[in-house]
Amino acid sequence: xxxxxxxxxFLSIQEGENLTVYCNSSSVFSSLQWYRQEPGEGPVLLVTVxxxxxxxxxxxxxxxxxxxxxxxxxxxxxAQPGDTGLYLCxxxxxxxxxxxxxxxxxxQVTL
Amino acid sequence: NAxxxxxxxxxxxxxxxxxxxxxxxxxxxEYMYWYRQDPxxxxxxxxxxxxxxxxxxxxxxxxxxxxxLKKQNFLLGLxxxxxxxxxxxxxxxxxxxxxxxxxxxxxxFGAGSRLTVL
Numbered sequence: 001x002x003x004x005x006x007x008x009x010f011l012s013i014q015e016g017e018n019l020t021v022y023c024n025s026s027s028v029f030s031s032l033q034w035y036r037q038e039p040g041e042g043p044v045l046l047v048t049v050x051x052x053x054x055x056x057x058x059x060x061x062x063x064x065x066x067x068x069x070x071x072x073x074x075x076x077x078x079a080q081p082g083d084t085g086l087y088l089c090x091x092x093x094x095x096x097x098x099x100x101x102x103x104x105x106x107x108q109v110t111l
Numbered sequence: 112n113a114x115x116x117x118x119x120x121x122x123x124x125x126x127x128x129x130x131x132x133x134x135x136x137x138x139x140x141e142y143m144y145w146y147r148q149d150p151x152x153x154x155x156x157x158x159x160x161x162x163x164x165x166x167x168x169x170x171x172x173x174x175x176x177x178x179x180l181k182k183q184n185f186l187l188g189l190x191x192x193x194x195x196x197x198x199x200x201x202x203x204x205x206x207x208x209x210x211x212x213x214x215x216x217x218x219x220f221g222a223g224s225r226l227t228v229l
Contacts, residue, residue: 009151033217042115042201042220043154088153097142097161098169099218101154 003027004091004102012108013079021074021105023089030092032065032072033099037086046074079109113137117202117221124192124228132187132224134202141207143185144169144218145177147198154201160185161207192228200224 004025013019023032031050035043047056049065049072056063060083062075072089089102115136124130134143141162146154146169156169158177166177174196176188185204189196203218 004153006153041222042203043218044220045217048217090154098144098156098159100156100170101146103151104153 003100004089006087006089006102006105008105009103010106010108012110015080015109015111016078017109019076019079019107021076021087021107023072023074023102025070025091027091027093028069030069032069032092033090034063034072034074035088035090037088038084043086043088076107079107081109081111083107084109115202115204115219115221117200117224119224120222121225122227124189124226126193126228128192129188129190130192130226131189132200132202132226134185134187134204134221136183136185136202136204136219138204138206138219139182140204140219141182142205143179144203145175145185145187146201146203147171147196148201148223149198157187157200189226192226194228196226197228198226200226 007022033048034046036046037043047063052067052069054065060077064073087105090099092099118133144159145157148154155171157171157175158169160166160179163182178186201223202221205218
């Protein structure tokens with residue numbers, strides 16, 4: 001059973017469009033991270049959110065942690081081909097040293 | 112600045128064969144992890160270690176064994192490979208500072224090992 005469900009699973013958009021990726025769970029997380037993975041490489045951390053309701057911005061990327069710390073979203077403004085990749089959310093319950101990953105959203109941005 | 116190195120990068124096995132994946136990190140990290148990645152399922156934790164000589168089971172440990180004899184190395188073994196173990200395997204490590212993952216306490220991943228079991 002996957003604790004973290006991401007939607008959509010696939011997303012193909014044109015350069016300049018906006019998009020939002022969702023990460024949902026029935027569990028409460030003490031912190032949540034977003035990673036991006038490119039083909040042939042391991043995931044690389046984009047951001048960590050730890051406070052319910054927290055919003056973090058990283059250039060054109062905006063990350064939000066839900067008030068109840070059960071969900072998160074990633075919004076990309078004016079997508080570029082360089083944003084193409086697999087986006088993964090990952091949550092930590094705080095009781096162990098484990099990070100649970102979401103199902104992933106594969107984004108393709110075309111010219 | 113090697114970070115996390117996985118060997119081999121690619122391997123093809125026949126059903127029933129055994130093999131070991133090696134993960135080596137040069138960052139003096141306490142915690143090490145083995146994940147498998149399958150389409151539509153993200154990353155699933157197989158086993159992890161919170162220090163030299165310790166290991167623990169993750170979400171999908173069946174069919175795998177691990178060892179952490181040296182702090183810098185974390186080995187993942189398949190005693191009798193099955194087609195269901197065809198996957199991309201990722202090793203990761205992190206510093207032991209705090210339980211809660213924070214911006215200063217992140218997982219560093221290797222580049223992955225692609226395993227095919229025929």
